[in-house]
Amino acid sequence: xxxxxxxxxxxxxxxxxxxxxxxxxxxxxxxxxxxxxxxxxxxxxxxxxxxxxxxxxxxxxxxxxxxxxxxxxxxxxxxxxxxxxxxxxxxxxxxxxxxxxxxxxxxxxxxxxxxxxxxxxxxxxxxxxxxxxxxxxxxxxxxxxxxxxxxxxxxxxxxxxxxxxxxxxxxxxxxxxxxxxxxxxxxxxxxxxxxxxxxxxxxxxxxxxxxxxxxxxxxxxxxxxxxxxxxxxxxxxxxxxxxxxxxxxxxxxx
Amino acid sequence: xxxxxxxxxxxxxxxxxxxxxxxxxxxxxxxxxxxxxxxxxxxxxxxxxxxxxxxxxxxxxxxxxxxxxxxxxxxxxxxxxxxxxxxxxxxxxxxxxxxxxxxxxxxxxxxxxxxxxxxxxxxxxxxxxxxxxxxxxxxxxxxxxxxxxxxxxxxxxxxxxxxxxxxxxxxxxxxxxxxxxxxxxxxxxxxxxxxxxxxxxxxxxxxxxxxxxxxxxxxxxxxxxxxxxxxxxxxxxxxxxxxxxxxxxxxxxxxxxxxxxxxx
Numbered sequence: 001x002x003x004x005x006x007x008x009x010x011x012x013x014x015x016x017x018x019x020x021x022x023x024x025x026x027x028x029x030x031x032x033x034x035x036x037x038x039x040x041x042x043x044x045x046x047x048x049x050x051x052x053x054x055x056x057x058x059x060x061x062x063x064x065x066x067x068x069x070x071x072x073x074x075x076x077x078x079x080x081x082x083x084x085x086x087x088x089x090x091x092x093x094x095x096x097x098x099x100x101x102x103x104x105x106x107x108x109x110x111x112x113x114x115x116x117x118x119x120x121x122x123x124x125x126x127x128x129x130x131x132x133x134x135x136x137x138x139x140x141x142x143x144x145x146x147x148x149x150x151x152x153x154x155x156x157x158x159x160x161x162x163x164x165x166x167x168x169x170x171x172x173x174x175x176x177x178x179x180x181x182x183x184x185x186x187x188x189x190x191x192x193x194x195x196x197x198x199x200x201x202x203x204x205x206x207x208x209x210x211x212x213x214x215x216x217x218x219x220x221x222x223x224x225x226x227x228x229x230x231x232x233x234x235x236x237x238x239x240x241x242x243x244x245x246x247x248x249x250x251x252x253x254x
Numbered sequence: 255x256x257x258x259x260x261x262x263x264x265x266x267x268x269x270x271x272x273x274x275x276x277x278x279x280x281x282x283x284x285x286x287x288x289x290x291x292x293x294x295x296x297x298x299x300x301x302x303x304x305x306x307x308x309x310x311x312x313x314x315x316x317x318x319x320x321x322x323x324x325x326x327x328x329x330x331x332x333x334x335x336x337x338x339x340x341x342x343x344x345x346x347x348x349x350x351x352x353x354x355x356x357x358x359x360x361x362x363x364x365x366x367x368x369x370x371x372x373x374x375x376x377x378x379x380x381x382x383x384x385x386x387x388x389x390x391x392x393x394x395x396x397x398x399x400x401x402x403x404x405x406x407x408x409x410x411x412x413x414x415x416x417x418x419x420x421x422x423x424x425x426x427x428x429x430x431x432x433x434x435x436x437x438x439x440x441x442x443x444x445x446x447x448x449x450x451x452x453x454x455x456x457x458x459x460x461x462x463x464x465x466x467x468x469x470x471x472x473x474x475x476x477x478x479x480x481x482x483x484x485x486x487x488x489x490x491x492x493x494x495x496x497x498x499x500x501x502x503x504x505x506x507x508x509x510x511x512x513x514x515x516x517x518x
Contacts, residue, residue: 054387078393086391092384110393154392 003066005030005194011060022218033195035205038215044198048164053077085155089167091147093139100135106158125153145176165197181207279474289398303407310368315361319419323426331435341435345445352423358457361419362464366497370472374493377476378486401473412465456518468497
């Protein structure tokens, strides 16, 4: 059996006295989309940042195409990072650059593409996410949904094998949420990219995922297909997907 | 066991924090210089930083040094008149104080306030909006992309601004010497031109250290910003205050070294 494209094994992470991850393990085959769900502050974004090497785990392994990225030095890690694209929660577009320059950034700086060529590819990627003719605008001139799509265009510009989406639909209206979900599906169908998404939005999770994993108290509580999660017998999973404040998940009393 | 609120524990913790921060600033300087030699420097980015730093500092430094030159000439002139009945050695006294101390220190202060604050605020905002993380994910090291051009620009621009500020100080002194003290312009100019070049070199060399302090502290504060808009504000204030205090403290030690080497 071939090695999964991503394998996380026994991941542990604490910030000070607070334990965030307490032995997280899962694997993902090429072309699959995994969505990680879980309450706020359960460490979903921290998990994504560990997978791309922005945060080092305390222990455990993260294997990307069989290579444990937790053991790599900065230069080696950068080579692995080139295989990945990361869509940030707040888009994290560079304020000082135009939209076109943002999307062309990686192509120009890493792939050493000449700037006009990089900008040409950036225009194509922006067209792919339905944003033609905005290359000259600044990020501050864009709406929330446009910023998310530019963030996606920037992440896919270098043709990554793996895409990591950190709350790609948070803060968007329901229609725009569906637009982004469709876009994630379209990218998967067109380029066969493996993806991990973090979201609270169950409608989007059911639509885009091959697998859904529920994170609770530092561990993966359940992992399964959207159908399996929807029909879960676990009371914590059931409470979360129903969006109810009544149940075993501790909630602040108001 | 001492309680965490015990003054001794608080003082010890502060001392540890300062030691850690100092170590991290030194590491940042080392990493920046290592990137300078390892990777090609983006010329456009560097040029943009140099122009920005010059533009930000130029007007305030001009105003500061013209008036400082004026007040130095005024104070020296009237002290001389009280002691010797005539305004002697105005240019000489002004040259020593402006070139060696006032021009590098005051221009450094203006640079810290204008450029240091801008660096800390910009990098701090990039940190809290995850733009620094985005750089990493796009295979670009933030030290290479952001710190290197700022370091080179600051270390180049502050010494140039100090030379310019020297000239502004001389012009300020000249105005007072001519109009208020009524000394012949040739006497004032002779006083200045007869000064050793070492005097100017003393202030010029010091400004390299001041530039390094300002840019290293400001980049460090920006890169380590935490906690949203409030964090950016705190990082910016800290960058300016620490840079200014460090300029004043290091001024003594750098001056002592330069004097012992016979420079100035």
